[in-house]
Each structure stands twice: as structure tokens, then as C-alpha cells.
Amino acid sequence: MSGLRTQAARTSPIADETMQFGSSSDDQVRAQRFRDAALPYLDDVYTLARYLLRDASDAEDAVQECYLRALKHFDSYRGPAMKPWLFAILRNVCRAEFARRTHSSITPADELPETAEQTTPLWSEAQETPETEVLRHRDASAIQRMIAALAEPFKETFVLREIQNLSYREIAEAVGAPVGTVMSRLARARAMLRTAWLAEEEQPK
């Protein structure tokens, strides 16, 4: 998807300025600082991109765009921790990509109607799940598929918690939602995943 970079740039307010790097030593110094601070998280950012976008080459493009934007805004970075900050940027890149795909059925988290989250009581899915039933062991790729199939915004919250090991506060910072919202999304994500997990067992491939 060669369209991501240019399209993302068009829809993003921060990409209006031209991205230019001179060869001055300041830029090099800055780039080295950025390398040290941000590159150790490349696998983390790529992992999140793979769950948010599914397609591997889309994910690569999104991660590259994320790092370029992060470098551009590195001067104004004053925390929080680097990882949630990079995730927040990646999310914006992915949302721009969602916006581009007007024919896509995928709805970005922030454009879900508010009511979708609020009308369903948190515990309704959970109650339908037989809590005594034991989950059958599944291999990693099967679990990855089930997680990837979760609806947003529950999927990203789940991935940030269980795969990226972010705290609730860091998740709240990365997705720009209150901690209470993070908690309710996580509860629903787990209920949905468990339901899917049990359902898969009933009809083995």
C-alpha cells in the first residue's frame, strides 16, 4: 500500500510542514538521541501495528511513518514514557490510514458511536459465558487470530495491556481516553475474547 505515506500526510495536520533534515551537527546529535530513545521499541511498535492493521506491509509502512513523525516531534517530547508516546503516534498514523480507506468496513476507535460502548452493560457478555468451562490450549497463531478479530476500540486496549504490558495509565495516555474507559474496554475485550475462544472449541477446524 504505497498510498499510506502520502495519504497519511495529507490527512494529518502535523504533516503539513515539509520533512527536511539538514546535515548540521545539531540534526545528527538530535537523531542520535532519538535513535537511543526510540529504536529499542521498534518491535513493540511493529507488533501494535500488526494488530491494528493486520496486513504486514501496511504495518511496515505505518511504523516507518510513525518513526518519521516521532523524530520530527522529538524536540517537544517531554514524556510520558517513550513507549506510550510512540504508540499514540502510531495510532494517529493508523487512523489516517483508516480514514483513507473510505470503502473499508473497519471503523476507527474514536469514530465509534459513544453509545456502542455505553448501552451494553459491561458484564452482559461475561454472563453468557459459562465461567466453569476450561479454555482449551491454543497455539500462538490461533490466539493472534482471535485477538485480531476483536472489534475496536477493545482490541487496541487489550493488545496494549496483555501484549505490550502497559499500565492502565499508560494505555489511557496512548489512546487519549480516561482510565475508567480503559478499564471498561478491557473488561469487554476479555469477555469477547473468552467467548470467541470457547466458541472456536465447539467447532474444531
Added chain:
Amino acid sequence: MTCDEAEILLHALIDGELDAGHVREVENHIATCPHCAAQLGAYRDMQAEIAAADLRFTAPPQLRRRIEAALPQPRIASRRSVLRGFAMGSVVSAMAATGIVAIVLRSDDEQRIESEVVSAHLRSLQAGHLTDVISTDQHTVKPWCNGRLDVAPPVIDLTALGFTLIGGRLDYIDGRAIGAVVYKRRAHIINLFVAQTPNASRSPARTDDVQGFNIRRWRDHGLSFWAVSDISADELTEFSDKFESAMRTNGNS
């Protein structure tokens, strides 16, 4: 506590996000409610299954190369000037959390800083990153730090006590440039990070295990200390004990 409350809070419980008081409340509820107890067990099992599976992806080498190629190329040995250029001061982002949630969640700032300290320790072990000033003489290391930091770390030679001073470095933790004093114990490196803290009260040392490294941290004389190493917790405790007692003896450092 009602089941509705418990069914949300049990997730915070298995994620280790509840403070002690609420842990007790949720556990009391679970003890009397088979439904919620079963839920808790089911979600714990699922979390264990997920933790045991490798669900991460590794960035392909060509992606790493593409990103590297897009960054301005570094010059060797620019690290010192890099560190001098760090903006001082940090902004603590105040999270506006809503409802009961704000009260029940413990602060994870300390955890975050500890994980940054471990990252800085790991970075320092890469070739050429360990020391900005190499000296076994505390009277060389300290003046070097004085010229570069608002608050120079106390530099104490513990060579005679089994911990060899090998130098100092500027590092970057929690958005601030801070000093690191580097010691060696046999083949193991100990990084002692020192930062100014607004909290003047003394806080006794305690050891945490973060990503397989031991961190011993304490606070004294308006300074926060983090000693990080892969040596055993016992040896690290010995280090911090000797450092603290030498600091008291020196008085001024």
C-alpha cells in the same frame, strides 16, 4: 461490594492495578460470591494462556534499515555533546482520571522510572557508552560532573571495599539529564544513577527486580539513588550499604 463493581475491578486485580485496600475488598467479595470467583478464575486462566504464548511480532530487518536510512547519520563520539544538549526539567503529566478509578489505582511513576533506569543501564553496556569520563579517581570524576549537571552526584571511591570506581557518565532518565557513577564488581557493572528530588526526607533502600536486573533505590539528602546491576540482590545491598555509610562518613560529598 456488588457483583457489578467486582466484575470490573477483578480485571484491575489480575492486572495488579489495585491498591491494597481494594484488593482486600475484591477478595472479600470473591470469597462469598461463587459467580465472581469463577469469573476471576476464568480470566486468570486466560491471562496465563496469553502470557505463555508468544504473541509478539519482530520488525523485519528491512524495516529497521528503512528507518535507519531515513534518519540523519550520526557522528561517532558525539555522545557528550548530545547529553549536554538535553533539555532540563520534566513535565509530570497529570492524568485526569474519572470516578472511583482515580482513587483505587496506585501510582506507577516509580515503576516507569525503574524501567527507564534499566534501559539506561542496558544502553550503557553497549560498546563505547559506559563512561564519558574514565577515572578511578573520585577527585577527577566529581569536578567533571560539576561542570555538566545542576546537581553533581556524590562520587565515592569504594575500591577498597570491593567495588571499583571506573568513571562517570551523563544519562537521561524521566526527561532529565542526570549523573551516573559507574562501578565494577568482578566482571559486573554497577550503574549508580543520582537525581535531585524535591522530597528531602530520607527513604530507606529497597530492592526491586526489573527485567532480570536488580535495582536498589533509596533517597537521602534531597537526592534519589538507583543502583542497577546484574549482580545478586545481596551484593547490591552490600554496595548500597557501603555507599551510604561512606557518604555519611564523608559528610560533605
